Structures are given as C-alpha cells and as structure tokens.
Amino acid sequence: MRSLIAGNWKMHGTLAWAGDQVRRLTEKTRDGLPCDVLVCPPATLLSTVAGPLRDAGILLGAQDCHHETRGAFTGDIAATMLADLGCSHVLVGHSERRSFHRESSHDVRKKAMAAHRAGLVAIICIGEDRNERRAGKAFDTTAEQLARSLPAGATAANTVIAWEPVWAIGTGDSANVPDVLAMHRFLKQQLMTLLGDGVRLLYGGSVNPSNSRELLDIEQVDGLLIGGASLDPERFWQIATDGAPD
Numbered sequence: 001m002r003s004l005i006a007g008n009w010k011m012h013g014t015l016a017w018a019g020d021q022v023r024r025l026t027e028k029t030r031d032g033l034p035c036d037v038l039v040c041p042p043a044t045l046l047s048t049v050a051g052p053l054r055d056a057g058i059l060l061g062a063q064d065c066h067h068e069t070r071g072a073f074t075g076d077i078a079a080t081m082l083a084d085l086g087c088s089h090v091l092v093g094h095s096e097r098r099s100f101h102r103e104s105s106h107d108v109r110k111k112a113m114a115a116h117r118a119g120l121v122a123i124i125c126i127g128e129d130r131n132e133r134r135a136g137k138a139f140d141t142t143a144e145q146l147a148r149s150l151p152a153g154a155t156a157a158n159t160v161i162a163w164e165p166v167w168a169i170g171t172g173d174s175a176n177v178p179d180v181l182a183m184h185r186f187l188k189q190q191l192m193t194l195l196g197d198g199v200r201l202l203y204g205g206s207v208n209p210s211n212s213r214e215l216l217d218i219e220q221v222d223g224l225l226i227g228g229a230s231l232d233p234e235r236f237w238q239i240a241t242d243g244a245p246d
C-alpha cells in the first residue's frame with residue numbers, strides 16, 4: 001500500500017509563515033513525490049496554501065469539521081466548505097479535540113459521516129491515554145473508540161485510521177516498535193472485521209526524522225501523522241522520503 005505522510009500544523013502559522021513553508025516544501029517536489037503527502041493547516045490558511053500545494057501534487061486537509069452542512073453554529077466549519085476550498089481530507093477525533101472540546105466517539109462518527117457526504121476522506125484519530133495503557137486497557141480503549149467512531153458507509157476509500165497514543169503526542173516519547181506492531185496488528189484485525197481489507201492505518205505521536213524510517217518499516221504501518229516535525233519543511237520532507245516504496 002502506498003504510504004500516506006500527513007502533517008498536522010495544529011494552531012500554528014500566519015499567512016507569511018505559511019507562504020514560506022509551502023514554498024520550501026514545494027521546492028522539494030520537483031522530482032515528484034515519494035508517497036502520498038498531505039498537509040493539514042489551520043482553517044485560516046487553507047485557501048492560501050491550496051493552490052501551491054495542488055500544483056505540487058500535495059494533498060490538502062483540514063483539522064476538524066462540523067457534522068452539519070450549514071446553520072447557526074458560530075465558529076464552526078462544515079465539511080462541504082472544506083471541500084469547496086480544495087480539501088480532500090479532514091482529521092476527525094484528534095485527541096486534542098476529544099479532550100479539550102470533549103468530543104465523544106459518537107460526535108466523531110457524525111463528523112466522519114459529514115466528511116463522507118462532502119466527498120472528503122475522514123482521518124479518524126483514536127488512541128489510549130497513559131493511564132489506560134498502564135492499566136492494560138490500551139487495546140480495549142482503541143477497539144471501542146474505533147467501533148464507535150466509524151460511521152455507516154465507511155470504506156477503505158473514504159476512511160483512514162490514525163492510532164495516536166495520547167501519551168506519545170508532543171512528548172518526544174514515541175511508541176516503540178514492538179508496541180506499534182502489536183497495536184497495528186490488532187487494529188488491522190478489527191478493521192478487517194468492521195470494514196474489510198485495505199484500510200490505511202497511520203501511526204502518530206512524536207514522529208521525527210530519526211524514528212520515521214523504523215516506524216514505516218513496520219509491516220502494518222501505512223503512513224504517519226506528524227505534528228511538531230511537520231512545522232519544519234526540511235524535517236517533514238525527510239520523513240516523507242522515508243515513505244517511498246523500498
């Protein structure tokens with residue numbers, strides 16, 4: 001399966017900064033892309049970066065969407081609006097949304113459904129926190145989040161799953177290879193039962209150019225979701241080149 005390397009800029013970036021980022025990133029794509037590369041900037045930057053990224057063959061994604069198409073939802077953005085701006089993907093259920101905005105898997109499922117209705121690929125994020133892992137509940141937690149977050153109509157074509165253990169996000173403490181292998185094997189089995197074969201499963205959490213190669217070498221890892229390291233085009237590109245087929 002072709003790897004997907006996705007950068008999540010979170011709440012970072014002004015127009016000037018984004019222009020510079022995209023220029024530095026797209027300069028590297030002259031000889032083509034090593035794998036599928038996706039950038040998810042904050043909503044304020046989507047329209048500015050859409051054109052240059054599209055010209056370079058880089059995919060554009062948003063970080064969240066509302067589950068309704070329109071209405072009195074101050075501050076929210078509909079999936080259809082994101083599609084209108086040129087997005088092909090949207091993250092839903094990122095752990096920062098689940099914790100800071102108290103989004104449940106039920107909410108995430110509605111958002112994923114809205115993304116599908118708008119023709120977007122939903123990247124559904126799941127992951128256990130440190131206490132759940134310590135208590136031996138990592139597998140139960142992720143299985144439950146997965147089953148509850150997947151909407152009817154989800155397929156390998158319109159859905160990507162990202163396992164991002166909360167304890168690994170932004171901590172510099174990436175999950176180790178045996179833990180990633182065990183969780184990805186488990187989640188692939190779950191996905192096989194729920195959706196069938198071929199669903200991309202990404203790993204996320206403190207990915208950087210020093211660990212990306214060994215993570216991508218794990219058989220069940222179909223790509224990476226990158227926060228901090230995606231803010232530096234050189235580091236992000238280095239990770240993307242590790243996504244090239246052997």
Ligand code: PGA
Binds near residue numbers: 008171204205225228
């Ligand atoms: P990180 O973030 O790479 O900075 O750990 C990953 C994410 O939250 O998607």
